[in-house]
Amino acid sequence: MPESRKYVGSARAGRFEDGFRVLQGHREYVTYLEDSSVRVWHADTPWRYEMHDHSAVEMVLVLEGTVSYTVRDTAYEVHKGEVLIIPPDTLHELSMGENSARYLYLFEPEPILGMRDINALSRHFRRVFHLRDGSDAHVRIRELLLKIRNVYEKQDQMWNAMCYSYLLRIYTTLGQRYLSGVKPRFKAERSADSEVVNAAMTYINSHYKENLSLEDVSGFAGFSRYYFSRAFKKQTGSSFKDYLIQKRLQAAMDLLIQTNMQMREVAQESGFGSVATFNRVFRENKGCTPSQYRAIHGSY
Secondary structure (H helix, E strand, O other), X not given: OOHHHOOOOOOHHHOXXXXXXXXXXXXXXXXXXXXXXXXXXXXXXXXXXXXXXXXOEEEEEEEEOEEEEEEOOEXXXXXXXXXXXXXXXXXXXXXXXXXXXXEEEEEOOHHHHOOHHHHOOHHHHOOOEEEOOOOHHHHHHHHHHHHHHHHHHHOOOOHHHHHHHHHHHHHHHHHHHHOOOOOOOOOOOOOHHHHHHHHHHHHHHHHOOOOOOHHHHHHHHOOOHHHHHHHHHHHHOOOHHHHHHHHHHHHHHHHHXXXXXXXXXXXXXXXXXXXXXXXXXXHHHHOOOHHHHXXXXXXX
């Protein structure tokens, strides 16, 4: 983003129809088009964007010249035809010199990372991927990124879902080609424990609005609190508490974007006991208040 297009201050101040991104401190809040969570930018003029992070995954496909990145204190020179993939919530900066061009992709990862086999490899997908080996996988991912660009530009019916279908193929290719031989966090032998934990996850997804406790869910699963906690963490990679919080936060974010409910109603409908708790947990996890999140992303 050119220097003249940096916005510091309230989140609302940076909300523009053409999708300028909002920077507060080092945290960037991405604005998406209505009913979408994917953005694609093209640039072919020199520019620099300072150190920042965001909840979105960032992918860059270089069309001409070189784009320079620093990610977690590691420098990457991304040349024509190469792809760089940066995981969410990762500090990075970038610059692009003369005679360079690139497509930059930003998307919210939850629909992809929520898939169980991908989630089982989540810590491995949180690395930086610099694709430059010219392999079939590298070429396939480059082609998929260009297909996403085409879908994004046309914006036909269900274009956002189509973009995610291509993103899923990218992650499948990454897992098959670049993570081959890596063992998932939990490797099934399919056990009774894993089946029961899957059922417990379904139970949580149906009852997250209620005053749900570890005792409630472990009792549903037929395990002691201690045994269930261990089995749940092994299966999902998250504690029961963290899983429940993330489920409630996702429900709250959907309500903030899609409705004009008062904050009290959003807190109640997403399972938080009070507005104060809702505000505290939301800020701790998302780096902004629910009101700021609605100002950036909401339709109301």
